[in-house]
Amino acid sequence: MSVLVVGASAAGLTTVEALRRKGFREPITVLGAEWHPPYDRPPLSKQFLCGDWDEARTRLPPEAMLSALEADFVLGDPAVALDGRTVRTASGRVLSADTVVIATGLTPRRLPGPELEGLHVLRTLDDAAALRKDLVEAQRVVVVGDGVLGCEIAATARKLGLPVTMAGPQAVPLEGQLGPMVGGLLAELHRSEGVELRLGTAVTGLTDVDGRVSGVQLADGDVLPADVVVVALGAVPTTDWLEGSGLRIDNGVVCDAYCRAADGVYAAGDVARWPHEDSLLRLENRTNATEQALCVAANILGETQPYRPIPYFWTDQFSTKIQVHGRPSADADVTIAEGNVADRFVAHYRRDGRIVGVLGWNAPKQTRQHREHLVQA
């Protein structure tokens, strides 16, 4: 039985590692769109972007471990079509296997308009290297986006000493995800570290001079001047290559509870959507990529494990570490379960009286200890 993994990143690599660890000795091919050996994304907005880590530190498994996987890596050649369990690539390769794993992640949203110098998105190592290079010489940075990634980029740019403005539609950062209380604390944190917040107003476009971005236009008519603009308005599942595959594509590759999209076809990571509680869920975080890939590997080898994670993500902004377990939401009731908001705390998010999420602010260990409320729930 052969396995073909499409997408050579967190979810794809973890699938391969888990298959090998479980004793699978048949051929594995890993197809990746990028030329780089597999690397990890979370450092791209943090340690790599600020220059503390070089490219080598972002590598997923070190070189020696990569070759120990005895997989055939085909890099720099994106899949362009899937027919049954046969993949066609941009360069014309045709790869078939008994099992195909789809792990192609996300593609960042961009603002409509031409490509401009100084205009960036951040998803790949190349994106991060290009942004890093521009930040070194930047005069004034605007981050368009008030989600996790926007906040992290703003924090890193401040750390580099740059004047930074964050623009976005929400009243406070991450309000839609974490609610007004934590959003308010984030706004305060960013303001106290010198980030200028222009929130609550939609971004309507960009201004440019001689092919270089010169500012960000807001719905209220203001223009925020900038020579570097980073657009962090979320990302969409990379499923364009699956058009015509017959798979159900609806905000991701729709799977069953076992991460199976069709007979012998699985999906894992940011690109996968599966039935969870009473709806379809898709998660965009690092632990999901790992945990879902472990589940896929087990199911490829004949187990029937339903995928039922307790979602988890972390984000580091300035020296604040935030940990989120479960599924908090903006409409949940938030109470402080431990600590105090001025310093470090653990908060519970409740819906219909049930704890649905646990959030930690500078309290990673204590927050994990509250995770059991979600296990019992």
Place this chain on the structure above:
Amino acid sequence: MKIIVDQDKCVASGQCVTAAADVFDQRDEDGIVVLLTDNPPDDLAADVHQAAAVCPALAILVED
């Protein structure tokens, strides 16, 4: 079995503790991983490998 943790890479998620609480712990102040033993008994091997596998920062290295 030998375990090496990279505290600089660790993101304080605590997944390792959930997987193998006899081997891993977190610092109270910042959640960074601490190794309780770098050479645990063999019956914990499966848990330790699981901890390394679920670590979202690839901060745990296990040598058999």
